[in-house]
Amino acid sequence: MKRSGILLVFALVFVLSAACGSSSNGSKSNTSSSNDSTSSSDSSSTSSQVSGKIEVGGSTALQPLAAAAVDGFTQANPKATVDVQGGGSGTGLTQVASGAFDIGMSDKFAEAQDGIDASQLVDHKVAVVGMAAAINPAAGITNISKQDLIKVFTGKVTNWKEVGGKDQKIVLVNRPAGSGTLATFQQFALDNQTPATSSLTTDASNDVKTDIEQNPGAIGYLALSYFTDADKGKMTALSLDGVAPTAANIETGKYPVWAYEHMYTKGEATGVAKAFIDYIDSDEVQKGLVTQQGYLPVSDMKVVRDADGNVTKK
Amino acid sequence: MNEKYVDIPASVRLKGKKKTKARWAETVAVIWIRFAAFLMILAAVAITLFLVVKGMQAFVKDGVPITEFFSKNWAPTIAPPTFGTLIFIFGSFSVTFLAALIAAPIGIGSALFMTEISKKYGRKILQPVLEILVGIPSVVYGFIGLVVLVPFFRIHLHVPTGFGLLPAAIVVAVMILPTVTSISADALQAVPESMRDAAAALGATRWQTIWRVIIPAALPSLLTAIIFGMARAFGEALAIQMVVGNSAHFPKNLLDPTGTLTTQITLSMGETPSGSVFNHVLWSMGLVLLVMSYIFIILIRVLSARRKY
Numbered sequence: 001m002k003r004s005g006i007l008l009v010f011a012l013v014f015v016l017s018a019a020c021g022s023s024s025n026g027s028k029s030n031t032s033s034s035n036d037s038t039s040s041s042d043s044s045s046t047s048s049q050v051s052g053k054i055e056v057g058g059s060t061a062l063q064p065l066a067a068a069a070v071d072g073f074t075q076a077n078p079k080a081t082v083d084v085q086g087g088g089s090g091t092g093l094t095q096v097a098s099g100a101f102d103i104g105m106s107d108k109f110a111e112a113q114d115g116i117d118a119s120q121l122v123d124h125k126v127a128v129v130g131m132a133a134a135i136n137p138a139a140g141i142t143n144i145s146k147q148d149l150i151k152v153f154t155g156k157v158t159n160w161k162e163v164g165g166k167d168q169k170i171v172l173v174n175r176p177a178g179s180g181t182l183a184t185f186q187q188f189a190l191d192n193q194t195p196a197t198s199s200l201t202t203d204a205s206n207d208v209k210t211d212i213e214q215n216p217g218a219i220g221y222l223a224l225s226y227f228t229d230a231d232k233g234k235m236t237a238l239s240l241d242g243v244a245p246t247a248a249n250i251e252t253g254k255y256p257v258w259a260y261e262h263m264y265t266k267g268e269a270t271g272v273a274k275a276f277i278d279y280i281d282s283d284e285v286q287k288g289l290v291t292q293q294g295y296l297p298v299s300d301m302k303v304v305r306d307a308d309g310n311v312t313k314k
Numbered sequence: 315m316n317e318k319y320v321d322i323p324a325s326v327r328l329k330g331k332k333k334t335k336a337r338w339a340e341t342v343a344v345i346w347i348r349f350a351a352f353l354m355i356l357a358a359v360a361i362t363l364f365l366v367v368k369g370m371q372a373f374v375k376d377g378v379p380i381t382e383f384f385s386k387n388w389a390p391t392i393a394p395p396t397f398g399t400l401i402f403i404f405g406s407f408s409v410t411f412l413a414a415l416i417a418a419p420i421g422i423g424s425a426l427f428m429t430e431i432s433k434k435y436g437r438k439i440l441q442p443v444l445e446i447l448v449g450i451p452s453v454v455y456g457f458i459g460l461v462v463l464v465p466f467f468r469i470h471l472h473v474p475t476g477f478g479l480l481p482a483a484i485v486v487a488v489m490i491l492p493t494v495t496s497i498s499a500d501a502l503q504a505v506p507e508s509m510r511d512a513a514a515a516l517g518a519t520r521w522q523t524i525w526r527v528i529i530p531a532a533l534p535s536l537l538t539a540i541i542f543g544m545a546r547a548f549g550e551a552l553a554i555q556m557v558v559g560n561s562a563h564f565p566k567n568l569l570d571p572t573g574t575l576t577t578q579i580t581l582s583m584g585e586t587p588s589g590s591v592f593n594h595v596l597w598s599m600g601l602v603l604l605v606m607s608y609i610f611i612i613l614i615r616v617l618s619a620r621r622k623y
Contacts, residue, residue: 088584090593097587115590169474174561176578177391178585178592194392200477200571201560203581214465215475 050275051079058092058105059180060204061129061223062261066105066280068289073279080272089113089180096264097121102273104264107180109307122268126280127261127295130224131185132237132245134209138216140166143239149189152219155196160217172199173211173220181205184259185221187309189240209235225294247296253303253311260305261295362604369601372397372594383598388562390582390592397595401562403602405479405574408565409554410547412483413490418540420487421494425539428495429502430524436499444492452489456556459485464557473569477559480568485553490543497542501535502528534617541617545610549603551576575599 056066067084074080087095089106093116096104107129110118133149135141139160144152148163152170161167174195175182186192202208205226212218213234224245227237237245240255249255269277279285286297305311372378378397385398428436459481468476505528513523529536551574559571560581579596586593 086584090585090587090590091583094587094589113587113590115587115593171474176560176581176585178582180585183391194389197388197561197563198571199561200475201562201573201581203555203560203584215468217474 049077049079050272051077052272053081053083054102054272054276055083055085055100056103056105056263056276057085057087057095057101059089059107059261060086061107061181061225062105062127062263064225065127065261065289065293065295066263068293069276069280069285072285072289073276076279077272077275080275082272082276088178090178093121093264096266099266102265103269103276106262106264107259108183109260109262110264111307112183120266121264122266124263124265124269124277124281125260125298126263126277127286127290128250128258128298128301129261129295130245130247130250130255130258131181131189131221132224132227132257133185133189133240134212134220134222134227134235135238136171136212136216136218137233137236138166138168139170139219140168141238142236143242145241146189146191149238149240150191150193153190153195153199154193155198168217171215171218172196173208173215173218174199174201175208175221176201176203179203180259181221181223185257188257189221223294227294247291247300250296251300251302253313256311258296260298365597365601365604368594368597369604370598372591372598376591376594378591378595378598383595386564390595395591397591399575399578399595399599399602401564402573402575402578402599404564405558405572406548406576406603406606408479408572409482409486409558409574410544412479412568413486413547414540414544416483416487417491417494417543421491421539421543422498422536424491424495425498425502426524426528428499430520430528440495444495447488447492452550452553453556455485455489456553459553459557467569471569475559475571476569477557477571478567478569479558479565479572482554482558482574485557486547486550489550489553490546493546494539494543497539498532498536501532501539504535505531534620538614538617541610541613545607548606548610549576551580555580575603 063084063086070082070084073082089108090113092101092104092106093108093110093113094104095101097116097120104121106113110116110121110123133144141160141164144163148157151157152163153172155172157163158170159167160170172195182195186194200211202211202220205222208220208222209226209231212220213231219238224237227235239245240257243249243255245255245257250258263277263280265273265277268274286299290297302314303311304314372383373380382396382398384400384403385396386400387396387398388401389396424440428440463481463484464476466476467473467478467481509527509531510523513527518526554574555577558574558577560573560577561571562573562578563571565572579599582592582596586596
């Protein structure tokens with residue numbers, strides 16, 4: 001009796017696991033076969049629609065743009081489904097490398113991320129995003145020199161009056177170690193200095209915004225896409241060494257704090273993934289959604305930057 | 315052990331067709347129950363093994379020294395990185411103990427009210443209130459803390475941000491209050507009526523009975539209630555993350571931002587690729603949490619062994 005019971009349990013576990021395994025295998029082979037068929041039909045006639053389902057995930061800085069692009073894309077390709085999720089740049093890179101995401105979104109170069117085999121990933125730069133130090137107006141400044149900014153973020157000064165502002169304590173709002181926004185800001189605005197550990201740390205850009213708007217004297221950093229008209233008077237984007245963080249200044253390379261938004265695929269993009277990236281690269285999206293949402297089209301950039309951060313004229 | 319479950323008196327045993335059907339149903343039920351128990355044990359063992367393997371990677375594969383892991387130097391992204399988690403271990407413990415300090419007197423007080431002072435109102439009002447508190451998701455507690463507690467501290471106590479240990483402890487204390495209260499109430503109820511009668515016969519007042527008889531008698535179980543609450547507080551992440559400030563430094567006072575193991579894990583997990591040293595260290599921090607929950611469970615077992623009622 002007892003033995004048969006245990007046997008039955010094992011049989012059940014075995015059947016269950018076999019069922020799970022086979023079903024996931026089945027769905028995988030389904031999608032890949034549909035991808036193959038669409039890519040082959042793609043090459044025969046460019047106007048044909050793609051079908052199938054892809055998973056896109058990673059950088060929360062790129063997530064709003066990708067999510068907004070899905071509407072237009074699925075209107076043109078009703079049989080295709082694009083599932084966009086966040087999770088952070090690290091997740092995007094890991095999951096695309098392991099095959100869980102068809103497209104991994106990241107604001108960092110895969111080469112700059114340890115633990116990732118960048119050689120097997122193909123980079124598609126879909127937009128440029130500028131980042132700026134954001135301050136609560138109680139700080140009383142609109143421009144800061146890079147040296148002063150570094151002093152502020154490393155905790156060497158603790159009151160705004162020491163760098164030309166009002167008599168107001170400085171409150172630092174930080175992003176967690178590993179964040180793409182932090183990496184960009186640290187590299188290009190803080191000359192690789194690490195922000196002081198006494199700062200508040202918040203894991204989403206919208207929370208950074210709330211923290212800055214609520215705390216007098218707060219300073220943080222945000223992608224320019226997060227500065228909206230509604231924030232006027234509550235939050236200011238700081239000019240750096242007298243250069244305002246505008247699209248024109250970023251395109252010419254005068255304002256240094258910006259990053260590419262990458263969409264990585266494992267190997268060359270195929271099927272729905274290729275069609276989706278092509279759609280985001282199209283003039284329709286680059287001139288429309290990309291600029292509307294506060295990003296910059298890659299084609300407008302007059303400078304190029306490599307994975308090591310070296311900037312050259314196009 | 316041998317088929318005990320069919321060992322029922324001959325007079326009620328079923329006969330013929332009915333008997334085989336009933337026995338078959340019983341067999342299925344027993345297999346199902348055994349399967350459920352087996353699955354439960356399997357899950358616990360699997361989680362422990364998985365976390366131990368994952369959590370040891372940082373030390374075994376990446377060679378992060380254990381002494382460094384328990385040091386206070388947290389700089390995971392500068393070269394060379396250091397992964398000292400003492401700040402977060404300290405943060406987790408401070409939030410947990412502060413929360414227990416707030417929740418224990420209130421929880422045990424409410425339990426005394428429910429069992430000794432006013433059973434009728436306790437059951438009618440306190441019980442539903444506790445059930446409501448249990449049902450509120452932790453994100454809501456965190457959010458209320460963020461929009462009510464944090465600005466309150468900032469504006470009225472004139473601290474720079476209002477984020478810090480104290481709001482985290484208050485939020486978590488409210489979260490664990492139902493756990494502490496209901497387990498304490500069960501413990502107090504388990505104290506036999508004869509002891510209350512004996513105290514009354516000796517001429518003790520209600521307060522003397524509570525203080526000298528009931529609380530000492532139920533003490534191990536009351537401590538169990540507090541430790542259960544602490545175990546919950548130690549593992550809480552979301553609500554704490556919203557109000558603690560999440561900075562990697564030792565707090566100078568109760569209203570200075572700091573971080574805990576759980577908040578650091580949830581903040582960084584999405585930004586670190588799996589396979590990197592940083593990611594492995596986060597798993598090691600998860601292992602510390604698991605070890606702590608084992609310690610809490612052992613404490614509870616020890617206390618229940620000492621239990622008198």
